[in-house]
Amino acid sequence: MKIASWNVNSIKARHEHVLRWIDSIKPDILFIQELKGIEENFPKSDFGDRGYHLAINAQKTYNGVAIASKYPINVLSDSILDGDDQARFLEVEIENIRMMNCYMPNGNPVDSEKYPYKINWSNSLIKKINLLYKKDISFLIGGDFNIIPTINDVHDPIKWEGDALFRPESRALYRTMHNIGLYDAYRIKHPYETDCYTFWDYQGGAWPQNKGIRIDHFLLTPDLADQLKSCDIDREPRGWDKASDHTPIIIEL
């Protein structure tokens, strides 16, 4: 089973890229983040024509997540924080595997209300992870975590010091998920590699110079980690004309 995750930075602006990519890679399941528009902006019939079921959690202008799946989707939840007005979460069950698609908050600037929101949101997810893990439920989390896990995941650690994506407190959140017992699918298959990123800023020639960060992840419970055949970042779509600033990550179970 091939499962992918991609922050598309507007489904309206990127739907041709997304369709071109799924026609080439043919993922069984795709987690999408940053729809940046209402459900009507989602090209539902194009996905339907290709045999995908859909679960969509969208809002106007901001955020928004969706799951496209060749298998039927049982939606369990669309919120991780009580009273959250931002569409950032989808929890589903597909083929007896619990799956969570997350667009975690960015948190910048760190002296604004956005930073505590990031921390609260993440802690709420951690509580959920802990609960499911203790119940011995098999699950995976994929999406845009907006966390750079370690210095091996950023081209210039000094430059990113203090940024909400890389400050010690943010890295500690990621480490907590790991310490509970989840595994970073990319690092299972590529433990030593550096300069492997999922995001490159539009500014300053970041992409041609490979000045990126690794912030899009899949985390797996141990039983799923044992089933992991591959995990790769597909850099190709980042080089396309009018690209998203993120590129897809793919796992195979």
Next chain:
DNA sequence: ATGCCTAACCCCGTTAGA
């Protein structure tokens, strides 16, 4: 030095992203 991109929405300049 938050800007040297990009997208949405519409106060077509401002806000947000990361």
